[in-house]
Amino acid sequence: MDNFKYFKPQNFKELLNVKYDLSSAGFPLAGGSNLLIYIKEKSIRSGTLIDITSLKELRGIKKTGDTIEIGAAETISGILESKVLENELPFFSVSMRDFANPLIRNKATIGGNMADASPVADTAPPLLVLDAKVVAASKSGIREIPANEFFSGPGKNNLSKDEIIQKINIPVPERGSGIFLKLGQRKGTSISVTSVAVWIVNDSNKITGIRISLGGVAPVPIRAVNAEKAFSGKIIDENNITALAETLKEDIKPISDLRGSAEYRTAVSINLLKRAILTCLKTEE
Amino acid sequence: MGEKEYYNIKLTVNGKVVTGSVRAEISLLDFLRDNNYIEVKKGCDKGDCGACTVLIDGKATVSCLTSALQAQGKNIYTLKSLGSWDKLHPLQKAFVKYEALQCGFCTPGMLMTAKALLDTNPHPARESIKEAISGNLCRCTGYRKIVDAIEAVGRGEL
């Protein structure tokens, strides 16, 4: 028999206390678009739903120094509507345009999408290439986990049992441009088969800095370090890009599932990477 | 295992205060339907079809993935808030005029999504309409007439 409790902490401190007390039996409830599904599917049968939506410490999108801070309970729509992001880091808001659909975007939160740790979480690749930090809070304090080290397996993250995500910190890159390409099986509301984000710094046609991240090609969203190495310092043209992009094969370990075979994922990841880099270089020009 | 816990809830639906007592995991959709707001439809209960779309503080979202308790104190609008038999909302008029429905099961959600769209974007282009309703599945119409109807309201035709 399912048995759930509901608790709405009145302030941040109370949230951290209750999360500490409940440990893994306390489920932060923000948008609910994942949690309610798990409850309905009965993969979670009991526990306390900790309603975190209205705590100000988990809300807001603002720029502090060189960092953009996005509260964990901010919705994807909130990100799309944020003037701060539009002005300071349009790459990130543009990346969220194909997130699920408008109904879900009004509900799903950035913290929830990250915490859920799906290999195809659509917030992950853009955050990974931005070197974003997940700010985890607990009774004993705050720590920053690099987005790239946040995931530990499909559906698993590196938060400890008493921690919650408070916010996501994104250092605003001084230079460069980025793009996020997502491949789904249909055009509206699709779960990514694979997705690629890149951030490129380009100096007189030479790539002087590059970060590449992919979703759907490994147990967790990954940074493609081999491909990054291959591309950095290179002058890219139609002739060398394919060979360089092929190095991605050393970074990815896709599986075959309902949405696509491993071979297909490999092939389209390479193609998407090429497309992403060429598009970025064009906008950089 | 113990007894299940119930929580008091109070929210405003179509301008009217509704109170009740619910379990922690109850969705807003189930709460609304249990309170006879049967115009909110359950098509999938997993956020995949949009039939259960309502406005929560002005935003269109799926009520099946909304915890009822999180709607505490909020303003919820369902299809019944749009128009009445004697005074249809322009969107409702347009849906009838353009035959933007067949079985009508997606219509309550579709209309609420359209309402939210026009509230923020009064003259949407066809592509924006298609984007806006992309979480509302319709199995009957092929969408064209739905887009036509919303576009017509945007043009001020109705």
Next chain:
Amino acid sequence: MTEERTYIGKRTPGLDEKDKVLGNVIYADDFTLPGMLHAKVFRATKPSAIIKKLNADRARKLPGVACVLTAGDVPNNESISNVVGQTTEVGLLEARHQVLVKNRVRYYGEAIALVAADSVAAAEEAIELIEIEYEEIPGVYNPLEAMKPESPKIHGDNNIIAQWKLRKGDVKRGFAESSVIVENTYRTPRQEHAHIEPESGVSWVDDMGVINIRIATQVIEHYRDVAAVLGIPQSMVRIKGTIIGGGFGGKEDVTAEVFLGLLTWKTRKPVKLTFSREEMGYGRQKRHPYILKYKTGASKDGKLTAMEAEIISDSGAYVYLSPWVLLYSTVHSTGPYFIPNVKVDSFSVLTNNIMTSAFRGFGGMQVAFAYEAQMDEIAKKLKMDPLELRKKNFLKKGSETANYQKITSEVLLKESVEKALSALGEKSKSTETKKTGRGFACSWQSYGRMTYLHDTSSAWVGLELDGSAVVRSGIPDLGGGQRESLRAITAEILGLNIEEVHVISTDSQVTPLAGTVTATRALFMSGNAVKLASEHVLDIITKKASEMLNTSVKELSLKNKTVYTTGGGSIPLVKVIKQCAAEGTMPQSLATYKAPFTDPVKTEVIKDPVFADFTFGAQAAEVEVDTETGIVTILKYASAQDIGRAINVNRVEGQIEGGAAQGIGFGLMEDYIEEKGIPLTLNLATYLIPTSKDIPDIQSIILESKSGKGPFGAKGIGEPAITAAAPALISAICDAIGVRIKHIPATPERVYRAVHDKN
């Protein structure tokens, strides 16, 4: 003479639409009764197993649980499949259906027990308390395997439960005379209806002891099935249909009726049962996946000379309508073309997969994918324009099909293709990685049931004392405007304002049985029945008026609630009605329309007419293929259908657009996947249907040959609208990338592979 019509051929909005946009319609699950129980079904989680132990004691003892039923509680748990017309030597009598599994589970999701409790939560909890132990037994999940003699048997001793053949001319000679021969194997997916409204109903016992079931169904005649299972007279079961939130064939077979009947019969209480979305996935039939091996030959100048085909249908674990679906496929397998030499062998094969049965298109769709692909491939080999090739071979009025049936209506295929193609306008340009392409496909699809079923539809029409009219017809309204058309017909004939005609429908207790809303027969059959009854009422009125006005009937017409003479005289309709009533000649009529009847099919070789008529049409698409990802974007789309005569233009367009959208889903993305009988696509996040961003603005083009067998020369459109979509898209993709996809849906991955396997 072009007659002026008030309602026929117009865009009249339906009355129910206003209620639908207001949220006033009480759909099946919206209905409740005091003291109502909630039901849940306990279903198998193995595709092929023997039940070793089933214990529901703990469930029964749970507070709030009213009853738990298992196979032993069902008076008549087994029934013989209803497959009229199939020959009996293929073992079908062994294929008994069971309401609840007694011993052997044959597919994942098969119902084992029913629970009714005073809340949904209690019913769900009771389901979890039912204890079961299975012994898994070997199953068979591939129809080709299932056809082998050594494969495990689902029922009886043969997994082939139906076969049909076409035999015409001599294919050997035909191929010998061919200058090109094209041979291919095609595969089509298991498609899910995915109507947005789940199956749902509420049952109760009334004060006459009748079991009432208010349910979303396309077939109110299922009251007979409920009666048979309960072992009570058919007169003691009533099915009242609701406005349906989408059907498409998914609410054609029994869904919740029998379960509801059983639970109410046991508890004597009202019971509600609504399927969950997952349950819709395994608790109801799908479209049959097909394997189609085609060999087609043509002469140098593009005349088809011979066609040979083997068609294999995965019919799931129970028979249902599979033999009929297969018969449709077989008859339609040649496409709308005249082919002198034809040999077709088709097989319905049982497997341990999910049940398959009716779905819009009913076997006509799978073969359309194959026969149109073949035409394109022949054209390519002959270096001939694909439309030119088709034009040389189209059936015409008067031609004979491969089942020796004469085409009795117009065939506007050439016009349909030309109109659809020209609607696409200028062709969009390709780029390096975005290749554009165009294609079209033709289709033919029967409307009305097989003529040997001796299909009938009854309707009652009567005038009230104030001159308004009531129509009673059993047909359910699926949202296609079925009731609306009947209103329009009566209003047209009796010269009434459409608002003055009320249609009472879909209630087995109060409406004359009209038969199912399936097989694109509603307008054809019930439209004709209502027309007959309305005309009879008109006769009664004009006869009486002629007496009252002292003139001949021929000089009278009825309009605006007045009977006019050609000479300028008139009399109010209400006066005539009052006179009729005073004399006891009520202005009312119960009429039955009979479809053309033929003798039953006696052999597996179909060599007699089996359909009343066909709808012909074409669909055309322009696509863009992203060669780096395999993603297909439909840029433009048009569908042109000769629907004989449009009764309501809005509704016809709605069918054409909606049918195309479902066909696009079938062609590009829809695939209900099972792995060894375990379904993997049980929700709408994994079973993908098109969204607003996937469907372009479909242009619907209506052609009116006025040559159909429906009222005013109408043909049917519900099913024909879906048939040519997939082959049109595949042809467009082929034009773009130069490779033909033979296994649909053409998912991005399949398209990508096609592009790259070529290189």
